[in-house]
Amino acid sequence: MTVLNVIKSFLFTFSFADYLILIAIAFLTYVFRFYYKYFTRPNKLPGPLPLPFIECAYMFTSNTKDQFTLLQQKYGDICEIYLNGMKHIVISRPEYLEKMLTPSSKDPTYLVRLPYTEGFKEFGMAGKGLIANHDVKNWKFNRHFFNQAVLSSSFIHEVVEWANKLFPELEGYWKSLANLNLSGDNLQDNNNWTLEVDLAKWIGRFANDMFVVLITGERSHSMALYYNIQSPAKVSRSDTLIQDSEKFIQAIGDHIRGLTLFMYLNSFFRHYVPSYKYQIKKLLDNRDYLFELFDNIIKKRRKEIEETPVGDKLRHDMLTSLITANTERDVNNTKSIQGDILRPLSDDEIRGNLLDAFLAGTDTVTSAFSFISYYLCHYPQVKQKVVAEIDSIFPPNAPFNMNYSDLLKLEYCDAVINEVSRIRPVSNEFPRYVENPCEVAGYHFDENIVFHINVNSIHSHKDHWPDPEIFDPERFYKKDPNARHKFSLVPFGAGLRDCPGRKLATVELLSLLVLLFRKYDIELVDMNAPLKIKSALIKLCEELKVRIRPRN
Numbered sequence: 001m002t003v004l005n006v007i008k009s010f011l012f013t014f015s016f017a018d019y020l021i022l023i024a025i026a027f028l029t030y031v032f033r034f035y036y037k038y039f040t041r042p043n044k045l046p047g048p049l050p051l052p053f054i055e056c057a058y059m060f061t062s063n064t065k066d067q068f069t070l071l072q073q074k075y076g077d078i079c080e081i082y083l084n085g086m087k088h089i090v091i092s093r094p095e096y097l098e099k100m101l102t103p104s105s106k107d108p109t110y111l112v113r114l115p116y117t118e119g120f121k122e123f124g125m126a127g128k129g130l131i132a133n134h135d136v137k138n139w140k141f142n143r144h145f146f147n148q149a150v151l152s153s154s155f156i157h158e159v160v161e162w163a164n165k166l167f168p169e170l171e172g173y174w175k176s177l178a179n180l181n182l183s184g185d186n187l188q189d190n191n192n193w194t195l196e197v198d199l200a201k202w203i204g205r206f207a208n209d210m211f212v213v214l215i216t217g218e219r220s221h222s223m224a225l226y227y228n229i230q231s232p233a234k235v236s237r238s239d240t241l242i243q244d245s246e247k248f249i250q251a252i253g254d255h256i257r258g259l260t261l262f263m264y265l266n267s268f269f270r271h272y273v274p275s276y277k278y279q280i281k282k283l284l285d286n287r288d289y290l291f292e293l294f295d296n297i298i299k300k301r302r303k304e305i306e307e308t309p310v311g312d313k314l315r316h317d318m319l320t321s322l323i324t325a326n327t328e329r330d331v332n333n334t335k336s337i338q339g340d341i342l343r344p345l346s347d348d349e350i351r352g353n354l355l356d357a358f359l360a361g362t363d364t365v366t367s368a369f370s371f372i373s374y375y376l377c378h379y380p381q382v383k384q385k386v387v388a389e390i391d392s393i394f395p396p397n398a399p400f401n402m403n404y405s406d407l408l409k410l411e412y413c414d415a416v417i418n419e420v421s422r423i424r425p426v427s428n429e430f431p432r433y434v435e436n437p438c439e440v441a442g443y444h445f446d447e448n449i450v451f452h453i454n455v456n457s458i459h460s461h462k463d464h465w466p467d468p469e470i471f472d473p474e475r476f477y478k479k480d481p482n483a484r485h486k487f488s489l490v491p492f493g494a495g496l497r498d499c500p501g502r503k504l505a506t507v508e509l510l511s512l513l514v515l516l517f518r519k520y521d522i523e524l525v526d527m528n529a530p531l532k533i534k535s536a537l538i539k540l541c542e543e544l545k546v547r548i549r550p551r552n
Contacts, residue, residue: 043443045089046075047082055082057269062260063535065428065456068092072457078441084117084266088450089440092457094464094487096441100432100451101487101494111136112433113497115450119262119270124287129352130500131359132259134433138349145325145345146353147500148332149318155214156507158316160404162210163511166223170206171519173227174548180231191550196525199373200544201226203512204366208249210508211361212241215354216297217317220245241297248293251286252358253540258283260536263431294351298323302347305329318357322350357501363540364426365505367533369512370541371424372416374531375471376517377524377546382473383517385412390518396551400518407510415476417509421491422459423471424531426538429455430493455490464488523547 034052048071050056060083061067068090071079077093091097100110116134120126126134130146133139149155178193205222212220221237222245228234229246242248261270261279270280301319314320314331324330326342345353376383389412394400430453438445460468464485465475492499499505516522525545532543 043445045078045080045443047071047080048075050082055084057083057265060264062257064260064452064537065535065539068429068452068454069456072454077457077461078443083264084119086115086448086450088452089445090452090454091441092454093441093461094458094485097453097458097487097490097494099438099440100453101490108136109434109436109438110432111139111496112435114263114431115433115435115448117263118267119265122267122270122284123258123262124291125259125262125352125355128348129356131356133352142345142349142353143500145322146357148325149321150357150501150504152332154316155318156503157404158214159210159504159507160402160407160511162213163508163515164402166206166209167515170202170223173223173231174202176233177227177231180233191552194547194549196545196547198543199522199546199548200366200370200541203369204249204362205245206512207362207365207369207508208245211358213317215318215357216241216301217315217320220248222246222249242293247289249362251290253363254283254286255290255355256359256363256538256540257534257536258286263537290355291351294354295347297354298347298350319350319354322353360499360501361504364538365508367426367539367541368417368420368505369509370544371426371531372420372509372513373516373522373546374524374544375420375424376416377522378527379471382416382471386416386513387517389413390514394514394518396518402511402514404507407507407514410510410514412473412477413510413513414506415473416513417506418476418489418491419471419473422465422475422489423468424539425455425459425491427455427491427493428535428537428539429453430490430497432497453490453493458488458490461488519551521549521551 031052034050038050048056048059051058059067059081071081071090072092077091078096079090081088081090091100112134114120114132114134116126120132120134123132125132127138130139130142133142174195174197175193177197178195202223205226208222209220212218212222218241219237219239220242221240224235224237225245258279261276261283265276270276298319302323305314305320305323308314310328314324314329316331321331322345325332326344376386389410393406393409394402432451432453434445434447434449434451436447438449440451459465462468465488487494492502492505523546525547529545531541534540534542
């Protein structure tokens with residue numbers, strides 16, 4: 001008799017009840033082992049009780065802002081949760097971030113933002129770009145060229161130049177819509193028109209047109225397409241890089257929201273739990289659309305560069321910079337990168353950087369400016385000071401010439417941006433993954449821990465911000481930043497993994513403040529309406545209805 005036959009005959013001696021008993025014993029053994037490990041764990045921190053198999057997924061929502069705020073209120077400034085087989089530590093106090101966020105190129109302990117997960121691999125972001133790249137060496141390589149592309153003085157001046165070019169187009173669409181139902185002598189060719197618009201939608205299209213041309217060197221026409229959706233009088237734009245910009249903008253927003261699901265949920269939850277299964281399928285289809293679009297853009301630009309004679313000057317956009325890096329056509333004349341072997345970027349790496357630029361750029365700037373406008377409308381004294389400062393730098397009756405050096409003089413406007421970033425940060429959290437044992441906040445932690453910097457709670461911590469719920473830009477106006485804790489305000493993160501687009505975002509926000517509030521009066525259509533926000537890893541402003549009219 002073979003061994004297999006012996007096993008079969010042995011198993012057939014069991015009754016159905018015996019199998020149920022074995023299953024129950026196995027289950028109870030697992031549960032006992034699960035809770036034994038939990039209750040005997042070192043460095044016990046407060047936090048919700050994990051359940052067998054699902055851990056803390058029973059309390060999971062994609063809205064990390066509400067989730068982490070609730071954890072801080074219930075369990076304090078440092079607490080723990082268990083998700084996807086890992087311990088996660090939520091930190092809500094600036095002092096606990098000293099070691100984690102202090103820049104040090106010699107200490108890579110806190111350089112990894114997120115661990116490698118099969119979720120991020122499935123989403124196409126593991127080991128690529130900057131946002132979810134767990135490979136420190138590859139991240140440094142990509143970060144070097146990303147910085148080179150977006151932090152140069154020529155790039156920043158280009159941001160201001162394109163803001164100057166694109167805003168008149170936006171104004172033309174607004175005026176046309178205001179005149180839509182008027183005719184003959186009633187046409188409002190002067191400055192007496194009024195229009196109700198969804199400012200979040202329009203700024204989103206403006207920001208998308210800005211980012212597309214800055215990153216790829218070619219125009220998209222998101223504003224024109226959005227105008228055509230609302231107006232029977234259509235405009236035609238043929239020289240467009242992205243044919244369906246509305247689909248593209250929606251796809252970027254969906255990809256951002258999808259990050260949370262692929263970060264926190266394991267494969268079983270994503271693909272077999274009905275409440276998530278349909279969402280995941282849509283997100284993967286959306287991923288494929290974005291990847292194909294970026295691959296085609298890269299292929300098109302690479303061919304153009306190859307067909308351009310050597311010696312002819314190439315344009316200086318981010319895409320060209322990435323394609324030519326470490327080649328004979330290098331537009332930045334790259335010499336070295338921290339001793340690493342010089343090599344060109346692969347198409348996969350270029351796509352990862354382009355995707356991250358759009359993920360971290362368009363929607364975040366749109367939401368940040370929408371929040372700024374919302375608070376200015378609710379605080380007329382603050383708006384009056386903003387307008388007065390803008391008028392002092394850009395006099396209403398003088399020729400208008402917005403440039404970067406003048407934007408730097410807008411100290412009160414900058415204070416408003418900082419206060420809105422404090423009270424309504426776009427990013428809800430910044431994760432850090434530690435592969436080796438470490439010490440944080442006086443606790444010793446084992447390897448493979450994910451720390452989550454709870455931005456909302458840090459920005460409203462009463463030990464650092466008097467009356468944190470009150471909107472008050474004076475906190476930042478002509479104040480010494482060293483007077484407060486250096487990590488009490490972290491809208492762009494901090495340390496070596498801070499947001500490389502922080503300067504770009506600030507310049508674009510200042511430019512929009514000048515362009516909009518210098519010429520127009522803005523008021524909310526409904527002062528009692530709350531902000532319409534969809535929150536995941538970041539907050540996205542879904543709607544901001546305002547009434548806009550030219551200033552007298």
